[in-house]
Amino acid sequence: MALPFVIVPVTSLKTALIISAFIAIATIPVATLSPLINQKIPAVYRLPIYSMFSLICVVILRMNLTSYASALDVLGLYVFLSAVNGIMIELTIFNNRETVLKGFKDSFFMCLGFLAIACIIGALREVLTFETIGGIHIKLWNFRLVGVSLPFFGFILIGLINALFRNFSKVFMRILIAYSDKKKLKAKENL
Amino acid sequence: MSSFTNIIILIVTAMVMENVVFARAVGIDHLLEQDRGYKGILTFGFWVGAVAIFAAIFSWVAITTFQVVFILNKFKAIMVLASVSIAYIGLTFLFNKKDLRKLHIEEQLITLCCYNGAAFLMVLIAITTAKNFLEVLAYCIGGTIGLIIAILLIHAGRERLEMCRVPASFSGIPIMMIYIGILGLAIYGLVGHQLPT
Numbered sequence: 001m002a003l004p005f006v007i008v009p010v011t012s013l014k015t016a017l018i019i020s021a022f023i024a025i026a027t028i029p030v031a032t033l034s035p036l037i038n039q040k041i042p043a044v045y046r047l048p049i050y051s052m053f054s055l056i057c058v059v060i061l062r063m064n065l066t067s068y069a070s071a072l073d074v075l076g077l078y079v080f081l082s083a084v085n086g087i088m089i090e091l092t093i094f095n096n097r098e099t100v101l102k103g104f105k106d107s108f109f110m111c112l113g114f115l116a117i118a119c120i121i122g123a124l125r126e127v128l129t130f131e132t133i134g135g136i137h138i139k140l141w142n143f144r145l146v147g148v149s150l151p152f153f154g155f156i157l158i159g160l161i162n163a164l165f166r167n168f169s170k171v172f173m174r175i176l177i178a179y180s181d182k183k184k185l186k187a188k189e190n191l
Numbered sequence: 192m193s194s195f196t197n198i199i200i201l202i203v204t205a206m207v208m209e210n211v212v213f214a215r216a217v218g219i220d221h222l223l224e225q226d227r228g229y230k231g232i233l234t235f236g237f238w239v240g241a242v243a244i245f246a247a248i249f250s251w252v253a254i255t256t257f258q259v260v261f262i263l264n265k266f267k268a269i270m271v272l273a274s275v276s277i278a279y280i281g282l283t284f285l286f287n288k289k290d291l292r293k294l295h296i297e298e299q300l301i302t303l304c305c306y307n308g309a310a311f312l313m314v315l316i317a318i319t320t321a322k323n324f325l326e327v328l329a330y331c332i333g334g335t336i337g338l339i340i341a342i343l344l345i346h347a348g349r350e351r352l353e354m355c356r357v358p359a360s361f362s363g364i365p366i367m368m369i370y371i372g373i374l375g376l377a378i379y380g381l382v383g384h385q386l387p388t
Contacts, residue, residue, distance in 0.1 A: 002220065003216060003219050003220040004215065004216040004217050004218070004219055004220070004308065007216040007219070008214075008215055008216050044280055044283045044284070045280070047276075047279065047302065047305075047306060048276030048277075048279060048280060051272060051276065051306065052269070052272060052273065052276065055268065055269055055272050056269070059265045059268070059269065062265060063265075077268075077312060077315055077316065077319075080265070080268035080272075080315065081217070081308050081311065081312055081315075083268075083272065084272070084306050084308055084311055086220045086221070089302070089306055093302065094299075150379070151213070151214055151215065151216055151375060152213070152372045152373070152375035152376040152379060153372065154216065154372070155216070155368050155369070155371045155372030155375060156368070156369050156372035156373070158368050159361075159364075159365040159366065159367070159368030159369035159372065160365070160369070162364055162365040162368065163358075163360040163361045163365040164360075166359075166360045166365070167360040170359075170360070
């Protein structure tokens with residue numbers, strides 16, 4: 001739901017952490033408060049109000065992150081774009097949550113999931129491009145893949161990671177089913 | 192003559208080099224879920240363009256009138272989002288009228304047209320980089336054409352991939368992402384960009 005933010009601007013661990021912070025600040029407050037005020041606002045004004053509130057939160061955070069100027073330069077306009085991210089729209093408009101707690105919990109865990117994926121991709125791209133992780137120099141091999149930081153590689157990487165996770169989840173499900181079958185068999189034998 | 196050439200260059204740049212989908216991946220999460228036909232894609236593209244052009248005009252007028260307030264990009268971003276929101280509210284009221292319901296344009300389409308990020312980003316880039324109003328308009332038009340071409344290419348790719356035998360783990364979104372990545376790389380090669388060294 002927030003794919004563009006992972007594909008293009010996340011080229012290092014630092015940018016991954018910063019864009020995750022922006023996504024979180026744009027999503028969690030709105031998703032938490034929306035169950036409280038959803039009924040009081042006419043449907044047509046909800047998204048404009050929520051997105052504007054998110055953008056103001058993003059602008060305030062951006063003003064306080066002046067020490068990360070180089071990372072903010074890399075992120076560019078994606079910082080402002082994070083105010084209309086897919087997670088926020090999904091949690092407040094398309095599938096709005098009924099309670100404050102649900103809104104907070106879902107938005108928090110979605111942002112946490114985004115952070116995890118962004119960090120994996122950011123670290124991978126940083127290693128391949130600059131031979132560093134979080135600014136710490138590591139030398140794994142004798143070549144640099146400079147093109148890794150370009151958007152098209154982001155698409156390919158996301159596709160590969162998605163397929164890999166699907167495969168893992170399939171294997172995991174198979175193991176779980178086999179384990180539960182074994183348990184059932186044992187229980188039958190005991191009977 | 193030179194200004195005309197500049198505008199054509201700007202339209203082509205927005206269309207190909209700064210394509211909102213292939214170069215910036217904006218709106219890709221919504222595009223992957225869409226299964227509209229070619230007519231639906233053109234309708235979607237048309238309304239994204241209409242929203243972008245309206246927002247560009249509104250933002251440009253506001254920003255040039257109150258130049259002192261909008262020196263910083265962050266305040267420009269707030270103005271652009273406000274313009275997109277006004278377009279959204281206007282469109283929602285327009286489509287809620289009885290006679291326009293016949294067009295079968297659902298509410299979700301209006302939401303996606305305005306808030307999928309493409310219109311917002313197009314206007315924001317145009318406002319922050321262009322020197323005059325004509326350039327802003329040219330960038331929005333080029334961006335919209337580029338967006339429509341990109342969605343058509345994605346749709347055509349999806350149609351063909353559905354007929355292919357794809358490994359189970361790759362079927363659906365993963366193979367589409369790889370397809371878009373390779374397509375993006377091909378367009379990148381056509382443009383003649385050099386990799387950073």
